[in-house]
Amino acid sequence: MDLAAATAQLTAAGVATPRVDAELLLAHVLGVPRSRLVLVEAIPADAAAEFAALVRRRAERVPLQHLVGTAPFRHLDIAVGPGVFVPRPETELLVDAVLAEVRVGSVVVDLCAGSGAIGLAVAQEAPGSVVVAVELAPEALTWLRHNAAGSSVRVVRGDVTDAGLLTGLSGGVDVVVSNPPYVPAATEVAPEVRADPPGAVFAGADGLALIPAVLARAAQLLRPGGLLALEHDDTHARPVAQLAAAAGFGEIADHTDLTGRPRYLTARHCRTHR
Ligand SMILES: C[S@@+](CC[C@H](N)C(=O)[O-])C[C@H]1O[C@@H](n2cnc3c(N)ncnc32)[C@H](O)[C@@H]1O
Numbered sequence: 129m130d131l132a133a134a135t136a137q138l139t140a141a142g143v144a145t146p147r148v149d150a151e152l153l154l155a156h157v158l159g160v161p162r163s164r165l166v167l168v169e170a171i172p173a174d175a176a177a178e179f180a181a182l183v184r185r186r187a188e189r190v191p192l193q194h195l196v197g198t199a200p201f202r203h204l205d206i207a208v209g210p211g212v213f214v215p216r217p218e219t220e221l222l223v224d225a226v227l228a229e230v231r232v233g234s235v236v237v238d239l240c241a242g243s244g245a246i247g248l249a250v251a252q253e254a255p256g257s258v259v260v261a262v263e264l265a266p267e268a269l270t271w272l273r274h275n276a277a278g279s280s281v282r283v284v285r286g287d288v289t290d291a292g293l294l295t296g297l298s299g300g301v302d303v304v305v306s307n308p309p310y311v312p313a314a315t316e317v318a319p320e321v322r323a324d325p326p327g328a329v330f331a332g333a334d335g336l337a338l339i340p341a342v343l344a345r346a347a348q349l350l351r352p353g354g355l356l357a358l359e360h361d362d363t364h365a366r367p368v369a370q371l372a373a374a375a376g377f378g379e380i381a382d383h384t385d386l387t388g389r390p391r392y393l394t395a396r397h398c399r400t401h402r
Contacts, residue, residue, distance in 0.1 A: 129176055129179055129180040129183060130171070130176075131147075131150050131151065131154060131165075134146075134150035134153070134154070134179065134180075134183040135147045135150045137183055137184075137187050138150055138183065138186060138187055140187070141186075141187035141188070141189065142189075143186060143187070143189070144318075149186055149192050150183065151165055152192060152196065153179060153182045153183060153186060153192070153195060153196070154168075154171070154179050156182070156195070156196040157175050157178045157179045157182065158171070158175055182195050189318075189319035189320055189323075190320075190323065191214055191320045191323050192320075193208050193214045194208065194209050194210065194214075194323065197209065199214050199215050199243070199245070201215045201219075201220060201245040201248075201249060202220050202223060202249040202252075202253070203249070203252060203253070204245070204248055204249060204252065206243045206244070206245045206248070206275055207243070207271060207274055207275055208243055208271065209271070210267075210323070211265075211267030211268060211270070211271065211325060212242055212243050212267060212268045212271040212272075212324075212325070212328070213242040213243065213268070213324045213325065213328035213329070214243075214320075214323075214324060215242070215243055215245035215246075217386075218359075218385040218386065218387075218391055219245065219246065219307050219359060220249070221383065221385060221386075221391065221392065222246060222305055222307060222357050222359055222392055223246060223249045223250060223253070223305075225305075225355075225357040225383070225392070225394050226246075226250050226254075226303050226305050226355075226357055227250065227253055227254055229302065229303050229355045230250065230254040230257045230302065230303060231254075231256075231257075231302075232255075232256035232257070233256060233257070233258065234254070234257045234258065234302040234303065235257075235258045235260070235297065235300060235301045235302050235303075236250055236254075236257055236258065236259045236260070236301070236302065236303045236304075236305065237259075237260045237261075237262065237294065237297065237301050237303070237304045237305070237349055238250070238259065238260070238261045238262065238305050238306065239262050239288050239304060239305070239306040239308065239342055239345060239346070240262070240263065240264075240288060240306050240307060240308040240309070240338075240342070241261035241262055241263045241268075241272055241283075242263060242268050242271075242272065242307075242328060243268070243271050243272060243275055244261050244263075244271075244272040244275040244276050244281060244283070245275075246261075246305055246307060247259045247260075247261040247276075247281050247305075248261075248275060248276065248279055248281055250305070251279055251280050251281050252279075258280075258282075259280065259281045259282070260281075260282045260284055260294065260297070261276065261281050261282070261283050261284065262284045262285075262286045262288065262293065262294070263283070263284075263285065263286075264285065264286065264287045264288075265325060265327055265328070267325065268325065268328065269283070269285055288306075288308070288338065288341045288342050288345050289338070289341040291344070291348070293345055294345075294349060295348075297349055298348050298349060299348075299349070299350070299351055299352075300349075300351055301349040301350050301351065301354055302350075302351065302354050302355070303350075303354060303355045303356075303357065304345070304346040304349055304350055304354070304355075304356050304357075305356075305357045305358075306342050306346070306356075306357075306358050306359070307358075307359040308331065308338045308339065308342050308358075308359075309327060309328055309329055309330055309331040309335075309337075309338055310331050310335045310336070310338070310339070310359070310360055310361045310364065311329050311330050311331065311335050311361060312330070312331075312332075312333060312334055312335035312361070313330045313331075313332060313333050313335075314333070315330075315335075317329070335361050335363075335364065336364065336367060336368075336371070339358075339360070339364075339367075339368055339371055340371055340375070342358065343356075343358075343371055343372055343375035343377070344375060346358075346375075346377075346397070347375050347376045347377070347397055350397035351397070352397060352398065353396055353397065353398070354396065354397045355394060355395075355396055355397075356372070356377060356393070356394065356395045356396070356397065357392060357393075357394050358372075358392060358393045358394075358395075359391060359392045360390070360391070360392060360393060362385075362389035362390050362391060363390075364390075365382045365390035365393070368393050369382060369393060372393060372395045376397060376398060377395035377396060377397055377398065378395065378396055378398040379394075379395060379396040379398075380393060380394075380395040381393065381394050381395070
């Protein structure tokens with residue numbers, strides 16, 4: 129199979145970016161960066177067979193990241209597969225919001241950490257920060273521990289709905305960052321999204337089921353003036369801002385993603401620790 133045939137097969141299957149996916153799968157099989165594919169003159173027979181098999185699975189809408197085993201996130205390749213949410217490019221923006229705040233010695237808590245993408249990126253790009261990544265789902269925790277191995281990120285198994293979470297850090301955290309599940313339950317999603325664990329994507333009928341708990345934990349953990357950066361559904365800018373105000377946050381600002389959709393909120397904890 130060559131790139132043109134693979135692209136045609138992926139196009140017919142409804143893959144959103146067929147040429148890019150075909151190139152990334154071929155680069156993966158050949159063990160070269162995608163940018164080096166132009167230098168490849170012929171595909172060896174065994175590689176062509178492996179490529180054809182991967183293209184077939186991608187045409188079945190298995191996520192590209194599951195097939196190659198990693199998802200790019202900022203300067204990292206995060207290991208992913210069944211059982212963990214695949215980090216998305218729009219979430220990279222949350223890291224910028226955190227980095228603008230973090231200094232050497234700053235304490236950062238990543239709630240609902242999944243693969244660990246956010247916390248690991250912060251730890252890499254802000255050396256000297258202290259990052260704690262909290263995740264509940266056992267399968268996701270396995271990926272998180274794998275990704276965090278050898279990094280400075282501390283992994284904690286915990287539930288954001290638990291008022292006793294990280295009580296040792298109460299009132300002393302500089303930044304809380306979170307990309308929690310937020311999709312309304314009845315939302316039609318692409319086949320690739322159905323490969324993410326449902327508990328990582330959906331959050332009750334309105335998608336807001338977990339937001340009050342995330343806000344409550346952030347309010348508990350943050351020092352006065354500490355920053356919250358919270359990703360949300362593009363229809364949730366207003367209700368999330370209202371919930372944040374009710375939870376004791378001020379300086380509430382909403383931010384758009386690269387497609388111009390409302391995507392995340394930043395806010396400062398202004399009530400003293402309750
Ligand atoms: C949308 S995924 C985000 C993962 C990662 N932060 C990212 O941006 O790629 C949400 C994560 O929250 C976790 N989660 C869901 N409910 C939770 C809870 N009550 N406590 C802690 N984590 C939870 C899910 O298992 C999932 O890994």
